[in-house]
Amino acid sequence: MQLFSIFHSILIVCFVLLIDGTHSKLNLRYAILRQKQAAKSQNDTLAYQQRIKYDAQKTMKVVFYKNNTKTMETSAYDDAYDLSGSGCSPSDKFAIVLHGWIQSCSDAWALSLIERLSYYRGGCVICIDYSVVASSSYMWLYTYFDVLTGAISSIILTLFRQGFDPKRGYMFGFSFGGQLASAVGRSLRPHHIIESIDTCDMAGPGFDPIAVDHSKAGKHVQCFHSSRDKGTFVYSCHRNIMLGSCGLKQPSVASQLHLGSHGLCVDIYINTFDYPFYALNSTPPECFTWQKAARIPDGYTVGYEENFDSQITGQIFVPTSLHYPYNLSKKQLKLLAIGGA
Template identity: 85%
Template sequence: MPLFSIFHSILIIFILQLLCNGTYSKLNLKYAILRQKQASKLQNDTFVNQQRIKYDAQKTMRVIFYKNNTKTLETSAYDDTYDLNGSGCSASEKFAIVLHGWIQSCTDEWATSLIERLSYYRGGCVICIDYSVVASSSYMRLYTNFNTLTGAITSIILALIKQGFDPKRGYLFGFSFGGQLASAVGRNLYPHHVIESIDTCDMAGPGFDPIAVDHSKAGKHVQCFHSSQDKGTFVYSCHRNIMLGSCGLKQPSVASQLHLGSHGLCVDIYINTFDYPFYALNSTPPECFTWHEAAKIPDGYTVGYEENFDGQVTGQIFVPTSLHYPYNLSKKQLMLLSKNNG
């Protein structure tokens, strides 16, 4: 009897353990399912929140069309289609898109000057995307909205492509924060849609550096102008990295243009390249330390907006600038500088 009683007790304990384990497993399964539902709900909430933020950003953004340097249409960025007849633009022609920086808008002097130069030299349709409402706040707030703005601008370009605009006839320009946006948008579109050419001016560094980004993936031809060491990026991964002034870190003309600084001078210099020759040095200046590949520069090579991109000239290009407007050096001055460097 005692033996039977012990065996009976062990059997009861074993059965109870099985029941408990079964209940525990069921509870685990129940909580696992609950956690999965909560995670899924969180993902959905995040997606809904992202869509709302994107909607709010697009709601305040404006898409402004220019034809022959005349503003023809201004509309909300949230539109899925644009009235091309009202804009005077044709989907079969070239198009250019301009993206501004922090505390800027499409009405800034440099933006209107660039639109005028693009209209004259490039022709076709020029579009400025104005997100000045978001850009008018603190830089940190603008930076935290970077992905939202990237998604919104990508949506605008996709809407244009849907209407027949061909990325092979497309051009993007971005200054400072807008330069980072131009690259990110191009990389968002890649590989399904490849923008033909992208130019950036002193792409913003704060908040973005030192994270390595391959900006060359943004478009077929990507050239980036560098002009400052305090606001510009140190990531030189474009097809061409044009180092203006002193090693791309400082402009001599900052002495007479304190309100612009070396950073702000970049876009002024870029606009001047349409009308004045900015000659590149044939070799890296001895004072400019670099571990990046230097481009092989043909004699008399000038930099700036380029309609027919020369794929043979890639890498770092050093372009000295002068103290006074229009900030370029003559061939004679360049020769003297090269002789002194030698």
């Protein structure tokens, strides 16, 4: 019966993946891998699972920032942190930053985001660095997804035990880190619910088309989408912000080939702190959607939101431009809307 169930699951995955030619081959590879992992995990002993978690955690670092200054770096395997040297207080707001594949907390975008969060949000910013595991192949990193989820959850629970309040918490994840942010948030429920979570072009390969309710990751979850080849097609966040052309491609990729539409997502997100990214009032006719479009007021802008408006949910379409900082003016947006009418 178990063998039939696994075979039936693989058949369903294969059928759905064939609908989308862009994702089919790559996602099939990782979907089968996940099925094998699920079968194998039933035979893993608790001791083996703990050893794997330890092997990953002992290479991870927890980096604390206060007022945009790195104040402390410690091992992720510690079960308690001496916060006296970090400048952080449990009464502070806190932000967690999770990077993607072949990245670290030292990447330019991570440092820029930490600076913007420090300026606009204040409090304590904590970047969790798992770059040792993330430096190998994507498939290798993918096999560690559950392990990293557990390790990061343990780190956050340690903070909660020291008095940090989930209601004052924010978490950001880019690409693979976006999937981790969602999984970590969901694993903390029902005892702890992070106030707000933002993700940028959450990774698709290996995760699609498995239906996941990302809205369960936190009280307010908004996900920015920017690419068709690396980003997920599961749009289940409270808000799904479709950047550029239907959330599938960015015009500026023509001048930013090294970033691609996927990499541009995090640059655009960081720019939303300082530049207005106006949203369209309706779904562009060329964009196909399974989800309801959000009802938004004129002049509505997207980005980091301190006070989340729960009345605005669904898909939000935000055109982007060819050149930095990649936003459109109100006038350009109006002309675009007229042209598409």
